[in-house]
Every structure is written in structure tokens, then in C-alpha cells.
Amino acid sequence: MPKDRIVRLDEVRSRCQSCSLFELCMPMGLAEGDLDKLDSIIKRRRPVEKGEYLYRAGDPFISVYAVRSGSLKAFISTRDGRDQIISLHLPGELMGLDAISSNQHICSAMALETTSVCELPYEQLEALSLRIPGLQHHLLSLMSEEIRHNQCHMTILARLPVDSRLASFLINLSGRYRTRGFSSTEFNLSMSRNDIANLLGMAVETVSRLFTQFQEQGLLQVERKHIKILNHDTLQTMHNRCSDLIASEEASKDSSSSSTS
Amino acid sequence: MPKDRIVRLDEVRSRCQSCSLFELCMPMGLAEGDLDKLDSIIKRRRPVEKGEYLYRAGDPFISVYAVRSGSLKAFISTRDGRDQIISLHLPGELMGLDAISSNQHICSAMALETTSVCELPYEQLEALSLRIPGLQHHLLSLMSEEIRHNQCHMTILARLPVDSRLASFLINLSGRYRTRGFSSTEFNLSMSRNDIANLLGMAVETVSRLFTQFQEQGLLQVERKHIKILNHDTLQTMHNRCSDLIASEEASKDSSSSSTS
DNA sequence: CGACATGTTGAAGCGGTTCAAGTAGGGTGG
């Protein structure tokens, strides 16, 4: 594979303006000049292969990363040796902002498939956001969204039975794929059953049984990693047990529709 | 109680400079003039009584709040009517930053005891932080810390048995009280058994049984809301099962000691 | 002082884990 080592210049030169994920990644109104400034600090890294680390817990905090393609999991390594997966990151999402306060990464980030990212040196990003109000607000807003997402996940873990947790996971994925212009009813899981179980706080065997059960109930069609959602409404209902929080997440994406009883 | 309506001028006039919580709340190096600017946007509200809301889910997002004294719980109201408590806030901590992205509160905040807060109008705070680099970094850092805390809580909920969860909760509280200059071995819980159970994702009865059990094991002395920690090490050990994350939280407060296997 | 909320304790039931065995892919070397 020595041929692959040749850097594809067209990819390296691609800029935020022409990136299809730009709307997701940096959707604040930036002036022409601002965009150039942003572009100037972004480094494009070569793809991270499946199983490779983007960063490890303990690494000094240098950059945050925007996912361009592929996906990664963020996880904490606990003392007993087993990891706890915290989140799954899809294209258009930023990772690593949780390291600001400690100046070193606490989570590790590992690619679930061949994945490419934009690297944004954090110091420069923070400096730039002092001069671009929209960027500052966007960073704060992104972190706020991450907190909200975590709140939802805590609610799921604390209150929901396993079937609703898996339903939540699938509905959430479905929505995120829709936002990215992919099918919301048919997609491939990049996480293994083991990872899904870990993320949702249950045993692998339970995940397996639930997929079988959902299929028997006609909610899904599952074949290994390929998922086809047949009955979105029922899954949504199970998911809704979780909270208004998700409803509001959706609302804030679409526009400002009503929520909260 | 008409007398209580008389505003105590000395309290209203108290400024950040003279606030004992300043180090916790806004510990970045601010110049004299900057402090004045910050002071100028802060409103002091009259105390929030036990059971009163500081804000409710659905309220427009106007301000964030710094706790001066007392404590509050933040919780999500779910569709099934039951709430899910997300966090407990002690003096020196900021609340409400999770509402930035949606421009309305998703969590409600309720005082657990008579509580006083400083209100910081968010728009002004954000505008100010464009002109004070330290303030921008501090806001981002605070949110990063909140994300980290949530990650820890997710880990607790996903992986730990109930006894370790309660141990984690107590050790965490103990540390936070220590940071605030209070005893780390003896304190009063502001949360009810119900609230603790809800926060930790278990049944009230389980909390009750665990307190009894911990007392029988000589780990604690419990009398209603009053807690005396007798064997910090054993609790710490149970807590450690959770993650390095907390160790790192401590480390980042003290200095930059080692972490990560 | 009585009423209601909050907390405690016991016993039964069950949701989900754990253990164990087996199956199916996917990649590798012969």
C-alpha cells in the first residue's frame, strides 16, 4: 500500500467553504475574511484507521477535532481495566472540548472505522473566537449542547429499562443520520454489540437479545451491523419515556417550536 | 413577614471583590477595571426559599446564576411525570449554562434550602467575555468541567452497583465541602433520600438500607440528614471503581499531578 | 395535637446479569 502514502492534494486543500459539513460544524454567520482566518488554523490530518487512537487519556490538550467522515467513540478508562464509553461521534461533530478545564485529555478517542478529521489547535481557536463573536457563541453553544446530550444520556441510564435504552439509541442515531442527509430508516452501526452494551450500561447478551426481540416484534430488520427501522413510531414512544429533552433537541435544530408541558 | 421585604443594602452592595466565593466562582486573573465591569452586570436576587424554583424548564434563557449560599437541584421533567435529577449545586458553582444552545431552560432549578444566588445576564456576560480573554476562557473551562462531571456521573450510573454509587456521591460531596472550607468529614445533606435515590438511579428504599448498612460497617455515622464520615478510605475505594476521572478532577484542582495508568 | 410527608425495614418478585455453549463472519496463511 505504498501508493496510499501519497497525499491527495485536492483533499488537503479543501477548505471550510467547500465542506459539505460546514453547516453542521460551524454554522454561525462568518464574514469572508473570518472564514479565511478559521481555515488558516485548521490542519487536515491523514485518516485514522479503525482501532487507532485519535488521542488518549493523559495526552496534553492541544487540539479539538471535527469529524469529517467515519466515526469515533470517546471513553474513559476506569481503574478496574474496563472502559466506559461516553459518546459516539459522527461527521460534523466536534470532539475534545471536555479537555479544556484540565488541559489534558481524560477521555480517549478511538476510530470505529476509517475516519478523517480536521484538527483545530485549541489555543488559536480560542484566540480567534475573541475576535469573531459568532465563533465564541458557537463554541459555547456546542458545549452547552454536549451537556444537554449528556443529561439525556444520564436520564436514560438512571431511569429506563434496557429495551427503551436501545430504542433511544436507535432513534437518536436515526435523527443524526437524517440531519446529515442520510437515510434515517436504514444505516450501518459502526459500533459493535459490545460497544453498544457498554454505552447503554448493559450486558452484550442483552443487546443481542433485544435486537432479536425488536426484529420479532417487527420494529426492526437487523442483519449484523445493518439496521432497517420498520416501526419508527413504536421506537419513538419507548424513547419518549426518557424526556422532553430530546424533543427539545430536535426542536432547536428545526426551529423554535413549542415544548415543555 | 413584611419586615423581610426590606432589602438589606449591605448585602446588595456586596461586590465580587469582597465575596468569599470569588476564588471558586471567577478565579481568572482579572484587572481592577475588569472586575468592576463584571460587578456592574451582576444582579443580586433575594433568597430563593426551599422548594421554590430559580427557573423552570421552558423559561426563556436570560441569565446564568452563581450560587452564593444554600443549594439547588437541577432536574429534567420527563413525560411520565417523574423528574430526573441531573445535578446538585453548591455555593461557588454556576448554573444554567446548559441552556445556551436552546435559548430556553430544559432543566428546572429548585432550591433545596433557603438559597441566595447572583444573577448574571447571559448576553452581557458573553459580550463582556469578548473583551476579557480570561473570562472567555473561564466560561469555556467551566462548561468543560461540567461535561467532565457528567461523564463521571454517567460512568457511575452505567457501571457501578448501588453501594458504590452512594459512596461516590458521599466522597464527591465531601471533596466539594472541603474545597469550600467546610469539614469534609461531617456535613448535612440538603437532599432528601428521595432526591439522592433519584440522582443515583435507584429506589429510595435502597438508599435507606445502604445508609443503615454503611453505618453498621462503621463507614458512616448517620442521623437523618447529618453525615459523619468515619472511614473515608473504604468509601474512597468503592468510589475509585468508577474512574480515573475523579482522580483527575482532584488533580486539576490541586495542581498537575500524574494520572492515567 | 393531629395530619402528612419523609424515612425505615421486611419479604416477595423480577429484570437483567452471568455463565456456558454454540454459531457465524472475516481475515490469514498454507
Add this chain to the structure above:
DNA sequence: CCACCCTACTTGAACCGCTTCAACATGTCG
């Protein structure tokens, strides 16, 4: 190209941690 191996996944059955239900005790507040 096939045989092999290893990992990922599936399925069944026993077990157990925690919840639920029920009754009671203790505080607290009007």
C-alpha cells in the same frame, strides 16, 4: 482458493441485585 482460527455475535438457563409492595416509625408543620 480453501482450511483454519479468532473474534464477534447469538441463545439458553440459573442466579442474584435491586425493585416493588406493604407496613410501620419518625419528624415536621399547620
